Amino acid sequence: MSKTILEVKQLSKHFSRNRSVLSGLQRNRRTEIIPAVDNVSFYLRENETMGLVGESGCGKTTVGRTILRLIKPTSGTVLFNDRDITHLSDQELRPLRKDMQLIFQDLDAGLNPKMRVQSILSEAVSVFERLSDAEIKVKTRMLLDQVNLKYSKLSSYPSELSGGEKRRVGIARVLAVGAKIIVADEPTSALDVSIQAQVVNLLRELQTQLGLSYLFISHDLQVVELMSHKVAVMYLGKIVEMGLTEHVSSAARHPYTYILWSSLVGKLSLEALHPLKLDRRANWGVFDFERPTRGCRFAPRCPVYERLGHPAECTDPENEPQLRDVGEGHQVACHFPLGN
Amino acid sequence: MAVLATQPLLKIENLRTYFYARSKHSFIRAVDGVSLEVGHSETVGVVGESGSGKSIAAMSVMGLISNGPGVIGGSIRFTGRRVQRDLLEGLDKFVNVKERHGRVMVVNKDEAGWQKASERQMKNLRGKEIAMIFQNPRASLNPYITVGEQLTEAVQLHTLYKTRKEASDRALYWLEQVKIDSPRLRFNSYPADLSGGMCQRAMIAMALSSEPALLIADEPTTGLDATIQSKIVNLLEELKSETGISTLLISHDISVISRLADRVAVMYGGAVVEYGQSKLVLGEDASIKHPYTAALLASVPSEQQIRDKASLQTIEGDVLDTINVPAGCRFYARCNQITPEINEKCASHHPELREISPGHQVRCWRFSN
Numbered sequence: 001m002s003k004t005i006l007e008v009k010q011l012s013k014h015f016s017r018n019r020s021v022l023s024g025l026q027r028n029r030r031t032e033i034i035p036a037v038d039n040v041s042f043y044l045r046e047n048e049t050m051g052l053v054g055e056s057g058c059g060k061t062t063v064g065r066t067i068l069r070l071i072k073p074t075s076g077t078v079l080f081n082d083r084d085i086t087h088l089s090d091q092e093l094r095p096l097r098k099d100m101q102l103i104f105q106d107l108d109a110g111l112n113p114k115m116r117v118q119s120i121l122s123e124a125v126s127v128f129e130r131l132s133d134a135e136i137k138v139k140t141r142m143l144l145d146q147v148n149l150k151y152s153k154l155s156s157y158p159s160e161l162s163g164g165e166k167r168r169v170g171i172a173r174v175l176a177v178g179a180k181i182i183v184a185d186e187p188t189s190a191l192d193v194s195i196q197a198q199v200v201n202l203l204r205e206l207q208t209q210l211g212l213s214y215l216f217i218s219h220d221l222q223v224v225e226l227m228s229h230k231v232a233v234m235y236l237g238k239i240v241e242m243g244l245t246e247h248v249s250s251a252a253r254h255p256y257t258y259i260l261w262s263s264l265v266g267k268l269s270l271e272a273l274h275p276l277k278l279d280r281r282a283n284w285g286v287f288d289f290e291r292p293t294r295g296c297r298f299a300p301r302c303p304v305y306e307r308l309g310h311p312a313e314c315t316d317p318e319n320e321p322q323l324r325d326v327g328e329g330h331q332v333a334c335h336f337p338l339g340n
Numbered sequence: 341m342a343v344l345a346t347q348p349l350l351k352i353e354n355l356r357t358y359f360y361a362r363s364k365h366s367f368i369r370a371v372d373g374v375s376l377e378v379g380h381s382e383t384v385g386v387v388g389e390s391g392s393g394k395s396i397a398a399m400s401v402m403g404l405i406s407n408g409p410g411v412i413g414g415s416i417r418f419t420g421r422r423v424q425r426d427l428l429e430g431l432d433k434f435v436n437v438k439e440r441h442g443r444v445m446v447v448n449k450d451e452a453g454w455q456k457a458s459e460r461q462m463k464n465l466r467g468k469e470i471a472m473i474f475q476n477p478r479a480s481l482n483p484y485i486t487v488g489e490q491l492t493e494a495v496q497l498h499t500l501y502k503t504r505k506e507a508s509d510r511a512l513y514w515l516e517q518v519k520i521d522s523p524r525l526r527f528n529s530y531p532a533d534l535s536g537g538m539c540q541r542a543m544i545a546m547a548l549s550s551e552p553a554l555l556i557a558d559e560p561t562t563g564l565d566a567t568i569q570s571k572i573v574n575l576l577e578e579l580k581s582e583t584g585i586s587t588l589l590i591s592h593d594i595s596v597i598s599r600l601a602d603r604v605a606v607m608y609g610g611a612v613v614e615y616g617q618s619k620l621v622l623g624e625d626a627s628i629k630h631p632y633t634a635a636l637l638a639s640v641p642s643e644q645q646i647r648d649k650a651s652l653q654t655i656e657g658d659v660l661d662t663i664n665v666p667a668g669c670r671f672y673a674r675c676n677q678i679t680p681e682i683n684e685k686c687a688s689h690h691p692e693l694r695e696i697s698p699g700h701q702v703r704c705w706r707f708s709n
Contacts, residue, residue, distance in 0.1 A: 056536070163390060193593075193640050197641070197653065201654060204649075219566060222641050249646075259567065260567060263566055263569075264566055264595075
């Protein structure tokens with residue numbers, strides 16, 4: 001069994017928002033606390049991919065950024081190679097940056113539009129070590145080979161590259177420093193299907209070649225299913241279900257996961273597989289103005305809650321469902337899990 | 341009425357939209373001879389990778405191209421119940437195209453004159469007979485005006501509901517039609533208070549409020565979550581069966597197209613490479629398809645592949661460079677179905693769109709005899 005490289009324990013990140021511009025002037029100013037990430041725990045082994053799925057606004061990206069310490073967590077710990085990195089200073093953190101990298105959702109965000117690919121890559125290569133020009137050249141070429149880019153692209157500016165090529169340069173930059181954990185934040189969401197396939201293949205090849213670990217954040221369920229060994233489903237800042245990909249995708253226990261997977265546009269056959277007959281057209285609505293922060297957060301949208309006639313446990317603020325094991329490492333946070 | 345029965349609602353013929361790349365001193369042939377038809381009460385899907393010219397074709401129909409030289413030729417025949425005309429009629433006198441060996445060398449275009457004449461043609465048509473919904477719904481709504489206000493304005497402008505009261509009632513009716521939850525609450529909220537899916541619904545309501553004959557939907561589901569995506573698709577499906585509106589649906593998401601479209605056009609490098617019934621074009625049988633369509637479909641992960649975590653099939657090579665368009669088939673460099681017999685033709689001659697079975701056209705030399 002490979003060793004655990006990253007462990008996240010009870011990680012929380014609360015953002016606060018002032019209610020209005022003027023409230024800052026008032027004496028007892030009221031700030032609103034937004035629990036973007038609430039009590040999230042998981043671990044990632046070497047050579048493993050963990051998928052993180054959920055709708056936009058559920059806190060996926062915040063988890064990724066907090067792990068990399070780009071955002072300071074409110075509470076909880078992040079262990080990297082059994083070392084607590086939650087309270088390290090920026091200086092202490094700097095050598096660790098080499099091991100943990102981020103692939104951005106926005107293709108252009110990580111690439112300076114005024115630099116050629118050559119300089120973008122050589123900058124990344126030489127940031128942590130002192131290399132001669134010849135060494136830099138060898139290393140950049142090696143990187144291009146790894147991500148299947150032609151050497152002729154070295155003299156291009158980012159604006160001259162296609163979406164897939166930009167993505168490859170972004171990946172090459174991450175590899176340049178020798179990252180071990182890569183947080184991939186929606187790496188395929190801006191790409192066409194054909195390019196998406198290339199990027200998925202590339203990421204998987206790199207994983208087998210270099211033994212990388214990915215935290216793969218995406219709302220594209222099919223891609224997550226393809227890429228990941230494990231999947232965690234998030235809803236309003238909490239993980240509601242976690243387990244091996246096969247279990248979560250085909251034998252979902254949490255109603256939210258079930259709805260998420262059956263709402264794939266092309267997937268029509270899923271209803272037959274499951275005892276819970278859901279009318280997909282039923283208005284399980286976008287209740288995003290109603291965000292309960294206590295009790296079961298999914299209750300206002302939950303079809304099971306509806307069907308069981310609004311049981312009191314679901315909305316009881318003291319009795320929040322906790323993740324519990326339902327066999328084979330499959331965890332679910334629900335009072336009335338599906339199945340059985 | 342006889343005209344209506346025989347003529348399709350929208351008939352695009354040989355549409356060409358070029359842009360000039362100043363740094364390269366050459367034309368970008370974004371849309372290069374596209375012909376398409378949208379019948380009455382029909383949904384036509386347009387698929388292709390980014391950069392294949394899908395959106396530019398749609399914007400050319402709407403007369404929204406503002407960069408030079410823009411639309412330089414072709415005809416767009418619109419045959420609605422209230423309006424029948426060629427949207428590019430009389431505009432060719434503003435353009436002078438010099439060609440050599442079938443390639444456009446020089447374009448002289450009186451852009452101001454064209455713009456003015458085009459505006460005259462599009463008046464009473466854009467937003468009224470042809471409505472469009474865009475990829476990014478939030479960008480198309482004014483952030484400083486409430487959704488209801490914006491809808492009311494559109495209703496007043498395009499329909500016979502002229503008084504404020506009538507118009508706002510009508511606007512509310514359309515918000516209900518697109519099944520936005522608590523429409524009365526949403527009516528008075530600003531776009532920033534709505535989620536992406538709700539913004540898209542509001543946009544659809546606005547587009548439909550003028551009861552157009554044709555709806556152009558440019559990537560209506562891209563950028564939305566999977567759950568919201570399927571709800572928007574369901575909504576479009578319901579609206580189609582209820583109102584019988586004709587739709588030109590542009591998307592690179594093949595599953596969306598296959599759910600909604602009656603006919604499908606596959607675009608590659610500014611040209612339609614395949615056109616026909618949705619079940620033929622996107623069906624299982626790869627032997628009657630354009631190689632590009634086959635490759636595009638193969639790159640969509642199948643359920644079996646997902647289960648086995650198999651390696652995905654990809655299309656080798658890059659998207660066509662529409663500046664230096666090759667003389668032969670545009671897909672030649674990436675094609676994997678070239679046989680020695682046709683290789684020479686593929687490399688040197690651009691194939692025509694050929695009918696291989698009734699209503700199914702493919703632009704490939706494989707089907708030349």
